[in-house]
Amino acid sequence: MTTQVINFADKFSQFTDLWSPRIIAQMNDYHFKLAKIQGEFIWHSHPETDEVFIVISGSLTIHLRAGDVQLKAGEMAVVPQGVEHKPSAEHECHILLIEPAGTRNTGDAEGDLTAENDVWI
Amino acid sequence: MTTQVINFADKFSQFTDLWSPRIIAQMNDYHFKLAKIQGEFIWHSHPETDEVFIVISGSLTIHLRAGDVQLKAGEMAVVPQGVEHKPSAEHECHILLIEPAGTRNTGDAEGDLTAENDVWI
Numbered sequence: 230m231t232t233q234v235i236n237f238a239d240k241f242s243q244f245t246d247l248w249s250p251r252i253i254a255q256m257n258d259y260h261f262k263l264a265k266i267q268g269e270f271i272w273h274s275h276p277e278t279d280e281v282f283i284v285i286s287g288s289l290t291i292h293l294r295a296g297d298v299q300l301k302a303g304e305m306a307v308v309p310q311g312v313e314h315k316p317s318a319e320h321e322c323h324i325l326l327i328e329p330a331g332t333r334n335t336g337d338a339e340g341d342l343t344a345e346n347d348v349w350i
Numbered sequence: 351m352t353t354q355v356i357n358f359a360d361k362f363s364q365f366t367d368l369w370s371p372r373i374i375a376q377m378n379d380y381h382f383k384l385a386k387i388q389g390e391f392i393w394h395s396h397p398e399t400d401e402v403f404i405v406i407s408g409s410l411t412i413h414l415r416a417g418d419v420q421l422k423a424g425e426m427a428v429v430p431q432g433v434e435h436k437p438s439a440e441h442e443c444h445i446l447l448i449e450p451a452g453t454r455n456t457g458d459a460e461g462d463l464t465a466e467n468d469v470w471i
Contacts, residue, residue, distance in 0.1 A: 232412065232419050232433070235426045254428050256400040256448065259380070261426070279377040285424075291353065298353050303406075305356045305382070307375050312353070327377065327448070 237263065237285050241323055243350045248342055250326055250334055251350040262326040263350075264334075269317040273338035280308045280328045287322030291315075358384065358406050362444055364471045369463055371447055371455055372471040383447040384471075385455075390438040394459035401429045401449045408443030412436075 240253050240263050248270060250262035266289070282289065283305040291298045291306060292315040298306055308314045335343045361374050361384050369391060371383035387410070403410065404426040412419045412427060413436040419427055429435045456464045 231416065232414055232427050232429055232435075234419055234421055235428075237424050237426075254402070254426065256402045256428050257431075257450075261402070281375070281377045281382070293353055295352065298355055300355055303358050305358070305375065306353050307356075307377050308353055310378075314353075329378075 235261075237323075237325070240350055241265065241285075247321075248334070249344045249348070250346070251348050253350060255330065258330050259327060260330045260332070262328075264324050264326060265321060266316060266318045266324060267321045270315055271335060271338050271340065271342055272313055272315045273336035274311050274313045275308075275328070275332060275336040276311050278329050278332055279310050280326065280332070282306050282308070282316070283325040283327070285323040285325055287318060287320055289322045289324060290317045290319075292317060356382075358444075358446070361471055362386065362406070368442075369455070370465045370469070371467070372469055374471060376451065379451050380448060381451045381453070383449075385445050385447060386442060387437060387439045387445060388442045391436055392456060392459055392461065392463055393434055393436045394457035395432050395434045396429075396449070396453060396457040397432050399450050399453060400431050401447065401453070403427050403429070403437070404446040404448070406444040406446055408439060408441055410443045410445060411438045411440075413438060 250264040254261040284300045289300045371385040375382040405421045410421045
């Protein structure tokens with residue numbers, strides 16, 4: 230493995246579909262994924278792992294049973310293992326996700342919005 | 351653990367010293383650390399882990415035995431486990447580091463620049 234420059238804007242220019250994370254890097258057994266989101270996702274949790282959201286552009290709401298969290302560009306949050314959450318964004322929002330390789334986007338709530346979780350760009 | 355908004359600019363405003371990473375978040379057994387860097391670090395490697403650099407502001411050079419990599423804001427790179435590297439920055443640069451909890455900043459080259467690796471802000 231060599232060390233390459235990974236430019237978020239360049240990577241975001243390579244896809245348009247929403248709620249379909251693309252892998253851009255691997256660190257040990259973790260994947261770094263970019264996603265474009267808009268609208269409402271579904272409630273789900275990841276029973277096996279914490280999940281990190283970093284907002285690259287736009288604004289993201291992470292709905293939690295304990296109350297919503299609002300994130301904008303330059304901000305991040307950690308959703309703990311097993312905690313139910315539902316991401317949403319009024320306008321298109323670009324995010325960086327960090328989680329173990331193989332983590333399913335819909336966690337314990339597999340369904341129509343479940344994306345392939347091994348697509349690299 | 352609750353989910354909190356972590357704002358990079360707010361966190362960077364809380365310290366001024368160079369080459370002294372501050373922990374801002376934990377995901378499973380990984381730490382997210384902010385650092386302000388300027389000048390030349392030392393050659394070192396991390397025999398046990400990959401290391402991620404994300405540039406929040408400014409420009410970073412990661413010197414590698416195979417050639418240098420230049421990163422600016424909005425870009426990231428993964429330095430693989432065991433690969434010798436030396437970060438440097440001509441002007442003050444603000445970076446986000448992601449690596450396992452307990453990873454020493456100077457890796458296998460402990461010395462004057464070795465920082466405490468458990469300081470949260």
